[in-house]
Amino acid sequence: MTVYAIIGGTGLTELNGLQLREALSIDTPYGAPSASVLRGDYFGQEVLFLARHGHPHRIPPHQVNYRANLWALKEAGAQAILAMNAVGGIHASMGAGHFCVPHQIVDYTYGRAHSFFEGPDLDHVTHIDFSYPYDESLRQRLINALQTEACRFSAQGVYGCTQGPRLETVAEIVRMERDGCDIVGMTGMPEAVLARELNLPYACLSLVVNPAAGKSAGIITMAEIEAVLAEGIGQARSVLGRVLQAADV
Template sequence: MSAPPTGRIGIIGGSGLYDLPGLTDTRWVAVDTPWGAPSDELFFGRLGEVELVFLPRHGRGHRVPPSEVNYRANIAALKQMGCTDVLSLSAVGGLRADLPPGTFVVVDQFIDRTFAREKSFFGTGLVAHVSMAKPVCHRLGRHVLAQLAAQEVPHADGGTYLAMEGPQFSTLAESQMYRSWNCDVIGMTNMPEAKLAREAELCYASVAMVTDFDCWHPGHDSVTVDAIIGVLLGNAAQARQLVSGLVAQLHADTQAPACGCRSALDHALITAPSARSPEMIHRLQGIAGRVLQAQG
């Protein structure tokens, strides 16, 4: 059997995700990037023959609020460490009555309402525009769905994630507006994470774990942290099982990826080679080196 078409697998989520049975060769590693340090050190481990890299999105102990997460450094660090596939797990509020707390939603679309975050690796001196029409990896998403079905976890195949700035929860008027937009879940962390993963040519899948109905729901008009944490603890075991099962599925998948994620930059760089900033070229080697070297 040929080697699976996967390098290291990156896992972004809560700090408890790396407590997996059978995880060996574990170590914390400090990583720096051209965009600064990520939220925390990266936790490396091996599950069978597959190497995993865990990144606590908010740092151990949940120290970093959503708007202050260094999303560029987080994605760059995973890319630098050889990750090709990234599974993002996050707590969200449910915007539909049929997505109660405890449901896992395999997100396939986003609406980005954040405004206080750096959203691209590119900029003045080297401009790029990647397609976000299909913002997640469908190949990776199919594996996630298969594993959730095997676990018999309540889940939804697809859903639109409304990314809000936070850190406060929604007003009732906002919650009702997002429902009128046909959004399914609401959270504070998957943007610009998904955009940056696409720029870094990573296969990225988002699993949104519903912890509460947002304040639109008559029985949940006052979202509390205590209630959310209670559901989070209940979801934790299922999330760890999801990670373990997904690793096994990806290792067994020997088909070359046809998703296009790993060639997202093929036609994205718009700045003429002669006009590109040498400083930006140097800074972007870890993200876009594949196309920069090919284009001279």
């Protein structure tokens, strides 16, 4: 049975319903992960859970130790990763409360540790193929689960990853829309590429919590974002549970 790891983003710092077996404090060559890796049973399946921003939610997206997080999950026995991300909607179809299962990503981040293949001790330079950043089998599992749960969702989309922690300007969103981005978030990279370097199949379930800058009449408020999260995270948990229940043997 595949051991899935769930990486929880904003609004998902706890996995309600997880029957905890143990909390693992794992030392990595890259420092400490954001939180302990929780091992337990969820919807009848063994699962690992890690809060990307820590618990409580305290680590901003540009300071998440992505390398330590992915390394710790691999060390704990993860064989595939389901990542949860709160995002802004750029495309007209990506309204608040809408889910998206991205198929592509554009990286606008800088200064983050983007690879395990670096440093003075390397024997040779390593290039990995990243043409298709998300595992298609996992994407289809998420899509099937969203259909079963009757959620509003898009089966594909381009995720634009920005540096944060500030939200984007209107001009930046205009640029990203020209680049083909459908949603905007701050945590999709380098998480996806680090999973690829560790040979961990990876897919992302994105919940649109607000219209991107310039896509609504007013400014973006945290109260509005939190209201969408309150409803959407419950749906996301059900979707993730569906994926686990349909897990392969």
